[in-house]
Amino acid sequence: MQKNKFLLTGLFLIALVVLYYSFFDGGNMTSADGLDESVNPVTYRQQLDAARTKKDQFFRTDSESPIKDKATFAGLRYFSPDPAYRVIARLEPFADKTQKLVVRMSDGNEEVYDKFAHAVFSLNGETCRLLVVKLENTYSILFRDATSGKETYGGGRYLELDPDKLTTNRAILDFNTAYNPYCVYNSGYSCPLPPTENTLPIAVKAGEKYIAHE
Template structure:
């Protein structure tokens, strides 16, 4: 009987190990996202053009970190892409070029996002590697900003035709906080027909 109990205890521990490992990985990931968001908030306080002061930054809200919204995508470079003017909510346009397309699975749904490069920022050495992913999804105007959200990646993040897209790092354009900013409108091809319950929530101005 004791031998059977010992075997049962060993078996139970072995069954718990994967769960424990996943829990540790999730906790480590959540810590990484909290650090990312702390840096994100600090950037508002360091940029004199930013629409939020210290009091406003304290009202920023986010979904809880969720590893299911961190996905690996295959990436296809767009060849011979022509530049185009991306509209903004202020009415002006900004020059971009389509850099490529990311294809990924999110909760059993195959989705695509276009990745863009700013032709203005490419002339600045510190932003030469910068790529831009504006998108909309079914949380807009419900839990998140109606004008969509943004993600940033770098060219160096694309390795062997693959890249990681982390919706937990999705953030609001400055237009979500105040008028007077030239925020790009996510192109129709980046309107996702799903709920992206990750990243920054809508800003409560009151």
Template sequence: MDNAKLQIQRREKDEFFRMHPQSPLTPEQQDKFTSLSYYDYNPDLDLTTTIEPIADGQFVPIQTTTGDVRRYKRYGKFSFMVDGQEVTLTLYEADTGFFLPFVDAGSGTETYPAGRYLEPEYLGDNRFHIDLNNAYNPYCAYSDGWSCPITPAENRLKVALKAGEKVPEGDWVEKSA
């Protein structure tokens, strides 16, 4: 995705949060909402990559912010470079599609402490489009009424991924993120 398309997508998302009845925000939050905070577009973090499948494909339990447990299949791993460092992430599969939760080094300051998510696009033959510029905060970043998967330890990075959504800021946020 190029920067122009990303900016359109972000404006549409902000409008959804502000106006739509299915927004993750409460009506009180919607009244105060201005926009989400985003990093600038980073073309280096718009990846098309081949996933190295995990042979055993085991299902793993992932705890949620409310104490529930969801099961995800460990689908595969991929590596890429960030600021001269190679990083590796594990991609999961659920009934609804592919799921990439991660926490980066900016967590708790620039990004949401519990991490961010992506749903990579499957291109066939274990190839995926993984655009980290689309990384988003889980709904539990906006209020306590949501149950969100907690990022597994294997996807907690020591480098900052400066792409996608930043930590929510403003008087519309119900809790400190």
């Protein structure tokens, strides 16, 4: 069983996230701590579409792609870009910076992550709270929601946070960038499963959908 390239995938996604945010910084309102409060819906959707096209190209051509049959790969499927799923979250850091989270992997093994903070935010009229974990310099949220096992992968999806856009008490969560782990596309990979507390009761109709590739 090949270990999931979670960190590699995270770094690739972070590069795309940085691309989004650097694009949005120009001409948009920012808060006192420098986080973007708003985006232009048209340019926002254009930038997301461009990043998704770039990821399809990566999956179709790169040697690090989890796709086995690249010749028949028709591209990933997504919910339509929706700025409403880009939210500012309040961070509640852990007083004890040494706290760890043992994460169960899809192959039965375990990995250990640092507990970074809880992110508290409002989405679809509901107050939500998700645990943010850290592995080296990758800040991630592993989560499930009401679409899991239906429109999206039942094992949950991942959301990366741009380290350069984190402050001591706030962060941007863009669920339009939520993505599936590699084990969705290739059973040779093992992937981290979201902790129980990271199950949202609402449907997050944003980001990557589920489609079988094997």
